Amino acid sequence: MEIAVIWIPADIEPSEPAVERCLSHLRRHSYRFAGTMRAPWETVEQSMIDGEVDVVVVADLAHLPPDRSPRIELATTGDDTDGEHPAPDTEFN
Numbered sequence: 001m002e003i004a005v006i007w008i009p010a011d012i013e014p015s016e017p018a019v020e021r022c023l024s025h026l027r028r029h030s031y032r033f034a035g036t037m038r039a040p041w042e043t044v045e046q047s048m049i050d051g052e053v054d055v056v057v058v059a060d061l062a063h064l065p066p067d068r069s070p071r072i073e074l075a076t077t078g079d080d081t082d083g084e085h086p087a088p089d090t091e092f093n
Helices: 016-029 041-049
Strands: 003-007 032-037 055-057
Touching: 003 016, 003 041, 016 032, 016 055, 032 041
Parallel strands: 003 032, 003 055
Antiparallel strands: none
């Protein structure tokens, strides 16, 4: 069973709606919930690098920093005409 944390950026208030949305996602996927993090993204990133966390769940993609790492993107042949922006719903982290 994969270990998951919920990450809510510190500036998101109230945090309860985001936490509830993430908890629902955790239940649907049967992840082992390890807690909620309100730390800087770099702390979350280090937890993944160290193998302490398998999955980070966020309530909204807009909560993620644009320069985050690790980063996985799906290449598509959709409307991405400039080649620099992922097509909608194809960016995963």
